[in-house]
Amino acid sequence: MSKIRSMQKILIKNIKGLVQVGENLPQIRKGKDMQELPILENAFLALEDNEVIAYGSMSEWEGITDWRELEVVDAEGRYVLPAFCDAHTHTVFARTREEEFIDKIHGLGYEEIAAKGGGILNSARRLAEMSEDDLLQLAQIRIDKMIACGTGAIEIKSGYGLSVEAELKMLRVIKRLKENNKIAIKATFLGAHAFPTEYKENHRAYIDLIINEMLPKIAEENLANYIDVFCERNYFSVEEMAEILEAGKKIGLTPKVHVNQFSVLGGVVKAIELGALSVDHLEELGDEDIVALQNSTCMPTILPGCSHFLGIPFGDARRMINANLPVALASDFNPGSTPNYNLFTIWSLACIKMKMTPEEAFNALTINAAFAMDLSATHGRICLGSKSPLILTKEIPSLGYLPYSFGELNVERIFI
Ligand code: NIG
Ligand code: FE
16 A cells, blocks of 8 residues: 655734735845835745745635644744755864964954964864764754754855865765755865865975865765865965866866955956856955946855954954845854854844844845845745745744844744
8 A cells, every 4th residue: 555645734813014025026135125025914834745835924824724633733923934044164074172262362363373273274184083873863953953943954065175185074974964954955076175285385286185086986976066275375376276167077076166365366356267156255346346246146255153253353244235245144154264053143243243134134044145146046035835944933022123132042943
């Protein structure tokens, strides 16, 4: 006898505000339109196996007639939002680096800590010693916590391997995370995160290792969606980045890069020329970067958690929005520069430190972030047929309360 699968049916009623809802919402919001945020008040939402099958005002909800096995959720005083998309994270790592945090308190800078053997190379040493299974288990614990905070899709980078074996180990962990989780996960190859000590004086040999040893294996095992390079002084030059991105593109990886964290080297312009889906960090930004962004579909992605933790400038979102650009926000969750994955915190920081309005920052964490990880069709919005995870908030006075009440977790339930 064939097994009859029972559908999971949920009706959420009396929703105070159903946020980012509608058919034909745009793929991106930019400039003045970043202020747009459609909210349906006093609404209902019907889900079947977590696909949106109906929504509307409470006055129109009689259409839902099949009450068999239906779970009814009363959302009086609560909001329903599409879950956030986190388009830039380093969620797979061996251990945290709070000793560097103490060094920072005593006055050492990010680049000084790296120069004395801390930083990315510290994480790489730890990761080399850890098994794939242990890395997987630790990353899964982090992902469960991210989901509980309202994250519904995650991009995860390699880049703490820095050898053929360890980079592949990281990417295999990400592949298994994709298979084991219900939320969407995208994998980015970041072999060019730092030069390992033994290649400090021989960049050519490490770049050859990336291009001739790592990339062919990544293609063979289909281990990545994107290719990233940390383009920065003391890391990878613009020319080195370009060579690596070109090689990645040959095996079908789209560029998505770390640029302009500490300095403007020309990496933004070059990455856009090479078809980057997003350019991330942008704590520093030149006029030529703005022009290149205006002439492209590349998504500028700002990481305020990193600025806050390192005490470096915040990306100038207002300048970008005034230049009619879109902006996405992401966590940059990693053990060195941003040990925080809670996108509600990022929402608050964007409002407090970058003077984004709650609506602009929410668009940056949903519609625009979904674009920055090729998930526009399914995530960052609520529409008929969408399968994006959803956030049900606690009882709150207004939507602006969410970024205002920084540090408070106002999530009552996540629907995945
Ligand atoms: O995005 N800037 C480069 N990479 C990470 C930090 C990595 C680390 O310090 O472990 C970032 O901030
Ligand atoms: Fe990063």
